[in-house]
Amino acid sequence: MMAILNFIAAIGAAVLDALGLLGALGIFAASGLSHIFRPPFYPRQFGRSLMEIGFFSLPVVALTALFTGMVLALQSYTGFSRFNAESQIAAVVVLSVTRELGPVLAGLMVSGRAGAAMAAELGTMRVTDQVDALSTLSTEPMKYLVAPRLLAGIIALPLLVVVADILGVMGGFLVATLKLGFNPSAYLINTFSELQANDVISGLIKSAVFGFIIALMGCFNGYRSKGGAQGVGAATTNAVVSASILILALDYVLTQLLIRVL
């Protein structure tokens, strides 16, 4: 009897912990977002975050998109040739990249690079009292550290996804024309005739949400880290894992929602 009660108590404690964490995340997100709109603003911090999340993630996102587009064209050709539907490759590549692969892959890549860096930086600042030092120097840490990163995430990821979309389509184009013998003009005509504004817009909306999630999880985990180097390491891991899972889960929810709305 006691063992059953202990088991139930353990489940209850875990559920309460999870709810507490969810509540803390919600409050943290609301506070961070509210500081985006309330002065003082820190344009230097924002610019630095934009460079970190956007510019320095460009190579990894570009390479991922390029090779994904190339593989997509190759795989589509393998499958579609069985049904004599090779002409649909351009459509498959452009729709897959703009609606789905561009935002999701860019999100996962940026999460691994910039999200981890954010958590490590804020975590180190927390355990070395730098966050407390900000407070003693008349600076609200949420405003100085978190708000600029959240805004940079929301803005940088859609910009990265525009690049990813272009390079993904280009990857498909290169394989289709140079390796599979497609006519370049015909491929491009097919690509643009299949592409609609809504496809790109839905991808950009998704990527803005993913950018927010990456910055939020990086900041949240870093800001709450404790216990020295081990704590910072755990915060970094948690930031990447939680952001990646949330990106994949939210991708489904947003896809469902955007199909109805757009």
Added chain:
Amino acid sequence: MTDFKIKIRGLKKSFGDKRVLDGVDLDVATGTAMVVIGGSGTGKSVLIKSILGLVTPDAGSIEIDGEDVLRVSRARAHELRSQIGMLFQNGALFDSLPVWENVAFGLLAERKIKRSRAKDKAVEVLSQVGLGPDVAVLSPAELSGGMQKRVALARAIAAEPAIMFFDEPTTGLDPIMGAVIDGLIVDCVKRLGSTSIAITHDMASAMRIGDQAAMLYQGKICWTGPAPELLNADNPVVNQFTHGRREGPIQMALRK
């Protein structure tokens, strides 16, 4: 009548089941350098973090200039606390910024100075802690422990605060550098006419920088008196602590 800059009454703070502060009463007269001593984990840092607003106490009052910072509006509490300069134990310098931006950070945040003037001002403050202008452009990671402490002190005094806190100012420094930092602290506090609280378990440092001393033990202030009397205090807890004796009430308490 004594004019108290800081007045603490019945301050309590627990973390989970562990009660760290259990009714701390402490008065710091204006212009006095107070040293709070106590063993590791006795709540010295929690005490000053409570005054700074970095930790929210469970009960009690903290008056600065006669106003309870725990009960006034958030804006007023911020105003009262903005007159505090803080030297953190490990310096807590912002490693993403060069030394001069670290020193001028508070002035820029408070908009007391224009960015174009900030570097000159930082160099001026750095000279007060014995550092040359060449240090201003370095990053904190390029500095030795003693230099980092001096930069942190420069950052704490840059806004010429009326109140200064020093958290273990000599930790991690060799005895000579410790004495140098203590000397700088005394000079800065006297020159600015500030009221200060330093927490330490370094007796030599406590005697050098303190006018008054208090000992924190089992969550309460168990003794207060002039700092020079620390070594001759008739309180057995203080006596054991200051002389570093293994036998005595502190050890007995640990054995329980």
